[in-house]
Amino acid sequence: MLEKANDWSDTFYDKWKPIAMGFVNGAEKCLQCGKCTGQCPAAAVNPSYNPRKIIYDLVNGNIKRVLSSVELWQCFFCSGCFATCPVDINFPFFVFMLRLGAMSQGFGWEDVKQLEKYAEKDYLQDGITVSPEERNPYVIEERGDIADIRQKAGMPRQREVSDEAIAEINMISDLSGMTNFMKKIGGVELYDCSKCTPKIEEKCKSKELPKKVGNVKTHYRFYNYGVPIGGADNA
């Protein structure tokens, strides 16, 4: 797509660095050598994902394109790019902070909402993020009950986290604004696959994304770094 000069704000990265609390540094060192993309597992399976281009846009100020892109949400967080980078750019941290930035602009909330239950239902209630009932990566049938297996191995049926500890992390969550944040996006359950029937499935497939996630107004994201092969059907 044609870009206009006023799409670019060169100073964004400089302004943003102090807000990002030292988590992001050194993007201006990027040589555009492409070593990151060459080994990237996400780039190997996504038609348009390219870490090199995201860094390029960030440093050169085309922040609009980065934040509104779907590609920003396709990173695998494998840190392979960091391991291989000749100038030591910790790209996964950039993605992490950029996603927070994108959320502040109203992008990507559907994805975050999907994951919010891990924090609310598991982390803050049990102190453990992955519950025994968790089906992700989705499993069709389990072999045996985990509690039984634990008992056979001579361990308590369930790993216990003390009430005190749970109270403490809830307190941290309250103090740091995480609870507030979750209240903000609570409200609608987006996809409840456990209650899915063929009818719901049909509906669900044709359903567009909600305009709102909780109290937050959301925006569409776009394939900003290339057209996916096979068009939007491949999304």
Add this chain to the structure above:
Amino acid sequence: MLYKIGSDQKKNRILQKIKSSGNDNLNQCLQCYKCGGMCQKSDKFDYTPRQILEQIIDGLEESILNSRAIWICETCNECKIDCPVAINFKKIMASLREIAREEGIEPNTEEVNRKFVKKAHCPKKEDD
């Protein structure tokens, strides 16, 4: 998306066809980006001329023939006039269209919807 470079360049069908239609200076391309910058249509392209060229050399047949750029190009040949090595893009586009027609690929000039719509989230098998 990951692609592989074939070990034998001679098997690269699309490159052979383009070359046989009188374009023998493909590998003179400097990848200087001038063509994409000056073309009046390039904001509509999914691939700029130099990218098409790079893909021809690597033999990415599927992606070239399905691209919109080969149909949107107005074959004004202004890029040849400006090209530092005078690559005849009009001819290349013409032969690409010909190949695409032979393959039965419909001309595709519609604006692609870049909007992200999330669908395939369901864990169930599609044909259940």
Add this chain to the structure above:
Amino acid sequence: MSKKALVIGGGIAGINAAVELANNDKLVILVEKNGELGGNVNDMAATFPELDEAQPLLDEQKSKVEDNENIDIKFNSEVISVSGKAGDFKVEINEDGNTVAEEVGAIIVATGFNYMEPNDYSEYGYSRLDNVVTSQEYERMVMNGDIKKYSNSNVVFVHCVGSRDRVKGYRYCSKICCTYSAKHALLLKQEVPSANAFVFYIDIRALGKGYEEFIRDAIEDYGVRYIRGRVSKVINKEDTLLVKAENSLIGNPVELNADLVVLASAMEPQKDSKELAEILGIETDDYGFYKEAQSNMEPVKSSKEGIFLAGSCTAPLEIRESVAMGKAAASESLSFLG
């Protein structure tokens, strides 16, 4: 009375400095740490941008030194200490275990460079995988005919291994790798026309007379495939190697099966360059290259009067420039030789 001159290093720069001085009727001591003259050019199969065979050219240069009565060549020797001032240096040289004291008027440092051993680059598998070699080893393969066995196979040349890399290598550009990789690809195409050559580059830095044309010739006339993107990984895949990189001109990752991978390893200062700098009392930069008195106007003067620099002990240089620097250093040192 005219004084002797000391030239440290018998590479192509040192040879030319010594010959130039000798032709001006000065006595020269040439200190070479190995048993043979020629330095890094000994490992070269051909020169660029004209593909001339390097060894006959070098032999010609060597014979100029060896046949010259004014030049006293000390093989297997090292400078141990230097005292005194310009025009009146007292030097101790360790020659084959014996210490020799000499008085010289000027010193020319031409210690040259070293090819980096890319052992830290585990992603390229050097010294871990077979068929991954450095450019230096590749030149030897060309000379002894080993590359003949790579008919019908893919050979990948990787630029910037150790150069332009803050983490495991050096920040500077090694300057000549772009052109010598093109030379390697050309040599391959000439020796084994059935082989395919692929060169992975970030950008092509061909800063020299005829270099750009040389590289374009490789691409256009010999069909060497240039792909823009630094190689990310070289993996062992059964009998071959799998090279992973990005073709950043399209923006997609690319994979390639290769039979030989040649790493254009960086030119680094000699391992002991800082020790020698301390003995001589001259300054080095952060990497260990010797610092010029003034980088633009005094390219051959070191930070100490009477000590001159020549060749790639100052920065990565090609042969042509090393020769020029050797001669310039010789003529600058004449004023201290009375």
Add this chain to the structure above:
Amino acid sequence: MHKLDKLSGIREEIVADIPIPEEIFYFQSCVASNKYPGIESCTLDVLNKLGVKPFVSEDQTCCGGFVTFANVAAPTASMPAVARNISLAEEEGLDICAVCNGCWTFLNEFGHFMNGNDEVKESVNMMLNMMGREYKGESNIFHIGAMLYKLKDRIAENVERPLEGLKFATHYGCHYLGGGKYGAIDDAQHPSFIQELVEIMGGENVDYTASGECCGTGFTQVINDKEKSLDHSQMKLESVRDEADPDFVIVLCPYCLSQLDRMQQQLDYRRDVKLDIPIIHITQLAGLALGLPKERLAFDAHIGGQDRFKKALNKIGIDY
């Protein structure tokens, strides 16, 4: 195994810095506890057998890495949670041993970040002081893989069930080697320490092309972009099946284990890809060699590769 003959990338100076303590704070992993309890029981037993007493605290919660990198929590929320967990070990004066790459890299990286940033540390401590704790930044965080490598001599002395005739492939996992580029004991691209451990235990190593690839979890992709996650796991698992055909794949991280294990069922169901590859954690590997009973190994919780499990375990005399 060709890799072991060649240059090894193990960083001896980091290995040398790892102490062999009498007691260590065992940092429990959520996935290990709730999906693969064998990792937990094996870690406890193996550490005990090797003369290191594991200390388990019920006050320890999840490291917080998942919710943070799922962008549900900002760094301001996860930093105090990390500090709280580390402070539990500091109260006992112990170092931490994590069994999960995620826990290790998250505690390590955020811990380092707080240590190097007094302002953040102070504000975190303000929060922790309210609940009577303090973060000092004194405990070191070690990965169980590094601990086992350090204790390899003791393992060699204690092998009760040599793994002869078994083939092992490895998957190191991104967040130990790649993310922990400066803290891991091995090289990020050509790691070899598991292979060394396998040789000590009498097993045979096999190699495959995609050994350095990510498992495909992609932190959140497995939930939000399942097809892509499946694509990647398929690529990896097919490479394992076709090139190595191992009896076991050793992983360092419970989440990689979960992905590679559970995706086999999905791939069969959705794409008709037949895979039969047992995936086990490095502590379960040690458990096998050190002769733990099959209840403690708890392979019942594993889903993929059950036929192969049976064959392989029968070979070394476990009736499974």
